[in-house]
Amino acid sequence: GAVVSQHPSRVICKSGTSVKIECRSLDFQATTMFWYRQFPKQSLMLMATSNEGSKATYEQGVEKDKFLINHASLTLSTLTVTSAHPEDSSFYICSARAGTGRLHEQFFGPGTRLTVL
C-alpha cells in the first residue's frame, strides 16, 4: 500500500510554544490530506480536511487559528499547534488520499505524540 510519513514521531514542549507536524505522502500524490486527533481510549476525531492549494476545512469545534494547516504541495501537509497547552497533548495522525483512489481510501501516517508540559 501507499506510504505516508509523519515527523516528528514524538514531541515534548513547554506550554505556550508552537509545534509543527509534517505529513508526507512518499510514493503518491495526495490531493487530500486529513488531520485527526486521538485522546487516550477515545476514537480518532477528524480535525480538518485539506486540499492542495486551498484552505483547510475544519470540523466543528476545531479552532482554525490554533491549528494551522498548510497543504502547499501534493506530497506535504503541515499542522502547526500554536501556543500549545497541556490540554492539546494528544496523538495526532494524518492520512492522505490519492486523487485517483476511491473516495474513502485513506492511508495513515504513523502519528505524532504531542506532550505539552
Add this chain to the structure above:
Amino acid sequence: RKEVEQDPGPFNVPEGATVAFNCTYSNSASQSFFWYRQDCRKEPKLLMSVYSSGNEDGRFTAQLNRASQYISLLIRDSKLSDSATYLCVVNSKGNEKLTFGTGTRLTIIP
C-alpha cells in the same frame, strides 16, 4: 447518540477461541463500512472492508446488517498477534470522511 458505537471491552479471550464484536451506526445514509486494527500507540490499519453480502478473509469474517444498522467482526482460531483495538469505521456516500468508533480492545491470552 454517537455516530458509530462499539463495546469498548476489554475482551480477554484464550488463544484459539472464537470472538465476535458488533458495531452500530446511526446514519442510515452510510455507504461503506470497514474494520480497522490499531495497535497500542500506532496508527490504524485497514483490516477489511465489509460488504453487504458478508465477506471473509482467512480467519476474519465481517457481516453487515443494513436493516438493523450494525456490522460485526468474527475472529476464529484467535492468535496472540490478534491482540489489538478493533475500530469500526463508516463512510457516507459521496463523502470522503471516515467516522471512527472508539474501538473494542481485544487481548488474546496464552
